[in-house]
Amino acid sequence: MDVRQIQMLYASAGYYRGAIDGDPGPLTRDAAAVIERNANAIRSHWPWSRRLIAAAQTVLDAQGHEPGVIDGYAGHNTAEALTSWLSEQAGVPADVSRAPLPSRPTRTRLPRQAEVATAYGTPGPGGTVEQRLGWAETPAPMRLDWDLDTTVTRLRVHAICAAPLTAALAAVLEHYGEAEWRRLGLDRYAGGYNPRRMRGGTSWSMHAYGCAVDIFAAPNGLRTPCPAARFCGSEYQPFLDIMERHGWLSAIRLWGADAMHFQMARL
Structure with missing residues (x-):
C-alpha cells in the first residue's frame, strides 16, 4: 500500500481533497487524524507511517473490504482488501479461482x-x-x-x-x-x-x-x-x-x- 493508494482511500470517504500525489504531508496527515478521531482510535504514539496505513485500513473496513486487524501494518489481509477495493473502483471483479485440482488421497475424516x-x-x-x-x-x-x-x-x-x-x-x-x-x-x-x-x-x-x-x-x-x-x-x-x-x-x-x-x- 503506497501513499497514493492511501490518499485515494481517504478521498473516497470524503476525508482528503488534495492531489493524489504520494506526498504524506500535512493534508494527508490531517485526513488520517480525522479518521482516527471519528473511529475513536487516537494513535498519536504510533509513527506517521503506521498511522496512515491504520487510517486507510479503517476506511477499507468501513467500506466492507475487511483488512483484518487495524494495526497499521500492510500485511496480506490489507493487500487483499485493497485489491478488492481497487477492483470495485474500476468496476471489475476481484474473484479468486479455487477450481479443485485432481483429487489426491487425504484424511477422509475431515469435513468438506x-x-x-x-x-x-x-x-x-x-x-x-x-x-x-x-x-x-x-x-x-x-x-x-x-x-x-x-x-x-x-x-x-x-x-x-x-x-x-x-x-x-x-x-x-x-x-x-x-x-x-x-x-x-x-x-x-x-x-x-x-x-x-x-x-x-x-x-x-x-x-x-x-x-x-x-x-x-x-x-x-x-x-x-x-x-x-x-x-x-x-x-x-x-x-x-x-x-x-x-x-x-x-x-x-x-x-x-x-x-x-x-x-x-x-x-
Missing part, C-alpha cells in the same frame, strides 16, 4: 467445506465458533509475518484444530531444525482465526470457522500459482507432507494457489 458449520459451528455475530476456540502451542516462538519484530507462542484456532496444529508445527520443527525452519520462513505466522468472508467471494472464509492458518504470506500469496509460489519448491515438500499428515491440507495442493493457506477441511 460445505460441511464445516456442522463440524466447527456457525461463524459471525451470534454464531457459535467464537465460544469454541482454543490455542495451538508453537514449538518455538514464531514471528508475525507482518511485523517480524513481534513473536507469538500461541495461535488462535478452533479447539478441535488446536492439538493437530500443535503437533504439526512440532513435527515440522523437528524435521528441519530451528535454523532451517527460520531460514525457510516456516516460523512466519500470517493468521489463524478471523471472522471474515472468503476473499473474492461471499461465503465465510475457513478462517471464520477457526479451521485455517496462514504461514509466510508474501511469496505464497492468494493469487500466486505454482511454480511461482515459494512453497512449490522441493525443499518445502516435507513441510506440506507433515502438515497434511496432521490434517492440515495445503491450498496449493487443493486448488493450485494461495500456498500460505492450510485448512482442516476438504473441498
